[in-house]
Every structure is written in C-alpha cells, then in structure tokens.
Amino acid sequence: MSHTNNYDALVVGAGFTGLYTVFKLRDLGLKVCGVEAGNGVGGTWYWNRYPGARTDSQSYVYQYFFSKEILNEWNWSERFPSQQETERYLNFVADKLDLKSHYKFGQQVTEARYDEEDQTWNIITAEGMSLSASFLVMGSGGLTVPKNPEVDGIKDFQGKMIHTSRWPQEGLMTEDKRVGVIGTGATGIQVIQSIGKNVESLTVFQRTANYTIPMRNPKYDDKKRTELRKKYPDIKKQRNETFAGFSFDFQEVPFKDLEPPARKKMMEKYWADGSLSFWIGQFPEIFFEEEANREVSNFVKQKIRARINDPELANKLIPSDHGFGTRRVPLENQYYEIFNQENVNLVDVNEEPLQSIEKNGIRTSKTFYELDSLIFATGFDAGTGALTSIDLYGKDRRLLRDEWNDKGISTFMGLQVHGYPNMFMVMAPMSPVAAFCNVPTCVEQSVDWISDCIRHVRERGAKSVEPSLQAEQEWVKHHDEVADETLVSKVDSWYTSANVPGKMRRVIPYCGGANVYREHCDKVRKGGFAECLIS
Numbered sequence: 001m002s003h004t005n006n007y008d009a010l011v012v013g014a015g016f017t018g019l020y021t022v023f024k025l026r027d028l029g030l031k032v033c034g035v036e037a038g039n040g041v042g043g044t045w046y047w048n049r050y051p052g053a054r055t056d057s058q059s060y061v062y063q064y065f066f067s068k069e070i071l072n073e074w075n076w077s078e079r080f081p082s083q084q085e086t087e088r089y090l091n092f093v094a095d096k097l098d099l100k101s102h103y104k105f106g107q108q109v110t111e112a113r114y115d116e117e118d119q120t121w122n123i124i125t126a127e128g129m130s131l132s133a134s135f136l137v138m139g140s141g142g143l144t145v146p147k148n149p150e151v152d153g154i155k156d157f158q159g160k161m162i163h164t165s166r167w168p169q170e171g172l173m174t175e176d177k178r179v180g181v182i183g184t185g186a187t188g189i190q191v192i193q194s195i196g197k198n199v200e201s202l203t204v205f206q207r208t209a210n211y212t213i214p215m216r217n218p219k220y221d222d223k224k225r226t227e228l229r230k231k232y233p234d235i236k237k238q239r240n241e242t243f244a245g246f247s248f249d250f251q252e253v254p255f256k257d258l259e260p261p262a263r264k265k266m267m268e269k270y271w272a273d274g275s276l277s278f279w280i281g282q283f284p285e286i287f288f289e290e291e292a293n294r295e296v297s298n299f300v301k302q303k304i305r306a307r308i309n310d311p312e313l314a315n316k317l318i319p320s321d322h323g324f325g326t327r328r329v330p331l332e333n334q335y336y337e338i339f340n341q342e343n344v345n346l347v348d349v350n351e352e353p354l355q356s357i358e359k360n361g362i363r364t365s366k367t368f369y370e371l372d373s374l375i376f377a378t379g380f381d382a383g384t385g386a387l388t389s390i391d392l393y394g395k396d397r398r399l400l401r402d403e404w405n406d407k408g409i410s411t412f413m414g415l416q417v418h419g420y421p422n423m424f425m426v427m428a429p430m431s432p433v434a435a436f437c438n439v440p441t442c443v444e445q446s447v448d449w450i451s452d453c454i455r456h457v458r459e460r461g462a463k464s465v466e467p468s469l470q471a472e473q474e475w476v477k478h479h480d481e482v483a484d485e486t487l488v489s490k491v492d493s494w495y496t497s498a499n500v501p502g503k504m505r506r507v508i509p510y511c512g513g514a515n516v517y518r519e520h521c522d523k524v525r526k527g528g529f530a531e532c533l534i535s
C-alpha cells in the first residue's frame, strides 16, 4: 500500500463538484489531491455514456459561471448538449485550469476514516492507495451507485447485460439485436428513444409510467452564441435568484386567479418551450395543491395520448398513480412514437411481474422473452449511495452507513454531518442540488460555502469544524417541514428514498428552493459559522 500524508484537502470525484472544489481550494493555498474512480474527468458525464444521454438543462445555464474566460471560450453546439459534449466541456475546463495534474484517477475510495488525535482524514482505495489530509470533500455525486433490479438469476444471463451508468467506453452493439430495457425513468426514456429505431426488437419492462415534456433542441450557430453571451450576466444573476437555479422561475399569477382557458393558454405556451420550465417554471401550485396538479396532469396526459396509436398502449404509458411533477419529469424526443413501431413491446410488470432472468432472456408470470442484450435503466441508490457504500468513519468510530440506517438520514444543509469533523459533501441529501437545482448553479454555491468555511477555520488558527448537533437537528426539522407540505413527499420515487428496498423513507432534496437555501447558507457564513463547533 502506498502512503501519502501531506495534503491539506482530499477531494473525491472529478465531476462538476470535484473539479470546482480542487480549483477553489488550490486558490485558497491548500495542497489538494483529487481522487476519482474513473480514468478521466466528467463524473456523471464520464460514467453515463449510454445511447441518447444528454442534459435536460439548457447548455447556457448548465455550465460554470465562475470564470469569464471559460464562458467566453467554450462554444455550445446545441440547446441541450449530449453526454459527449458535456464530457468534452469538463475536460476543457480541467485542462484550462490545470486540474488534472492534481488528480489520482482510477482510484475507487472504499474507506474514509477520521483520526481524532491527528484531526486528519485517511482514505483507502480499492487499488491500494492510502491518502491523508485535514479536510475531506465528498464530491462523489448524488446518482453514483447503480441499483440493479431485484430479480433472481441476473448472473445466469449469457447475452450482453449492462447498467446504463456502466456503459462501456467502446460502446455496446444493440443494432439488429433483441434488446430488453428495464426502467422508464429519465435514463430509460433516453435509451429507448435512441436505440428503438435500429434494434431487431425492443421489449420495455415498465413498472411506473412517467410524465414527460417534449424537448426542443435547436442547434446553435455563432450568431446565437453571441446573443446568449450577451445575456450571461443576467443569466448568472437569475441562476442565483430562482427556485431551481435556472434562468427562469415560477410565473407569478396564482393558478386560481386564471380562468381555465387562460390556464390552458399558459400551459400551451410553456409546453412549446420544450424545456423543464413547464415543470419548475410554471405553476408552483402543482407541488402543493391537488386540484392544480390534476389539471396540469390532465393536460400532459392528453398530449401523450395524442401520440400513441393504440389506446390500450396509451393507457399503459400514461401515468395513473401520481401527479405531474411529483417525480422527476424527463424531457423526451420521439419517445412515444417508438412504441408505435411493430418491433417494440411494452410489458407492464405490475400486470406481468418479472420472475427470473435466465440465460436467454426474461421470464415473467405470463411468458418468456428471448433477448440478446439486457439493459438496466433502473436508477441509483440516490443521495446517500456514494456516502454509504464506502466505510465512512467519523468520531468514536461512528459509521455513517449505520447511523443513517438506524436513525435516518441527517445532515446540516446537505453540506456536513455532526460527528464527522472536516468532512464536507455536495449533492448530498437535504440540499436542493440533490434534485431540485440546476447542478452547476448549486455546485458553485455549495463549493463556495465550503471554501469559505475552510478559510474561516484556518484564519482562526483552528483545525476542526463540524456542525453542532442542535444546528443539524434544526435543519433536518426545517427540511422535513418544507418537504411534508409538498405532494412530492407522498409519492414513491428516488426523491423519497422509495426506490431502494429497505431504505428508510425520507425526502432526499431540499424542497424550499435553491434561492431560499442560498439565503440559509449565506446567513451561516455571515454569522461566522456560529452553527458550527470550531476548535
């Protein structure tokens, strides 16, 4: 085992969070080491290279805003960029800022342990590396640890079988094959609409139908890019002031103050925009009021129905067990038209439960589906997975996994945990970036906070910082109160931890808005981190 003990900070992950953290902490004068399981930068955009992977945030907002130079030099080619383009962007940033030289790639962290005597974190990787530092920043993402379906016989399958987030660099041939896809979340939808035209047959195993919004994705030319660049100062401001960190916010006229025809007109307008603004930029009431939610849900249901030839099939593809926007709403592109094809079959696993995976396919309660390839678009152990899949020990040998299993998830603003001094997290539970924030917006905000906190501790000549138990409990209480008011909390999804059997139910993202969250964080910062124990 190789030992390196002289870092000030260790940063786990080389995605949007990790890269910016390395940059910020280096700027603070710290000796920083990044550790990344992949062999390159990108995080989510390194791992999720399945066909059709692209952002659901507009490129002009889904980027860093801290560097004018980067904003001026990088040219987006379309409104919603692909995985490849986003990965190229993050490589561009990493090269431009010379961040890669700070990283150890191909190192999967398996253990992180706080040494109370030395006030240092020691991490160990599966590849045998051991590293130490005063501060540890977990930038390991909220959707990192894949979750396979709970079906017997997975190991028996002899064709190609893959979870979407482990798609091979060299690709996976699906053309002219009999392909099965389990899962119809944001990932499944992108895969299905992308491979559906070229496979011999496609069998989609669906448990829950989702609402979607059709993506409008024009290409950008120089004229458009110049036009957008002029707006960057405004966009930067809007990102910081809006509910979800985008350049749009909820419209302000109350739902009830509009007559039904005016509401319909409004919905058509937002629908035509072809972006998430229909969800997190239109009527905020859809998150709180059943009636408003029902009307918007019905509008979307009609839109979906109009695109599906067979009414029975439409019934299956239209959600019936939850309201619009209470789960993540994916953008789609010709998704429903794929199901109109002869070679595509939708299997509702509620009517026809999955029984086993066998060497040549999947057996359900009704029949056997022969498959050459099987794709799991079955999601992640969201929010907690990256933190609880490693042995993360705080003070008194407290293991985070056990604590969260026993008492439920608990964090201070999704940034720290009491009993785990000098450890910071981004995209962790109870912050908006876990789900209700345009990722780069909230990543920049969280990392800036972390960097200010570390600076504050060092300027005081102190060595250790953690939130007080009281501050953490107050945040959890506030988080839960805000979440409980929403319809989101009443629906099963990864937002409510319901997608992992046995996981204690708790709403993962902070639902009070990225703008409100920012105010909370700023208050703590301006108050000299009084909610924290600093020694």
Ligand code: NAP
Residues within 6 Å of the ligand: 054, 055, 056, 057, 143, 148, 149, 150, 151, 182, 183, 184, 185, 186, 187, 188, 190, 205, 206, 207, 208, 328, 349, 354, 377, 378, 379, 380, 493, 494, 499
């Ligand atoms: P997900 O939303 O959790 O969806 C997983 C799918 O697999 C669901 O349809 C789920 O059904 C199904 N499933 C899981 N276990 C199953 C089983 N045993 N049998 C049958 N079906 C099963 O995961 P995801 O699609 O990977 O998306 C996760 C998140 O990643 C998204 O919500 C989004 O935040 C992010 N994402 C973003 C983009 C983008 O920006 N464009 C793209 C992809 C992903 P149930 O719904 O019934 O549980």
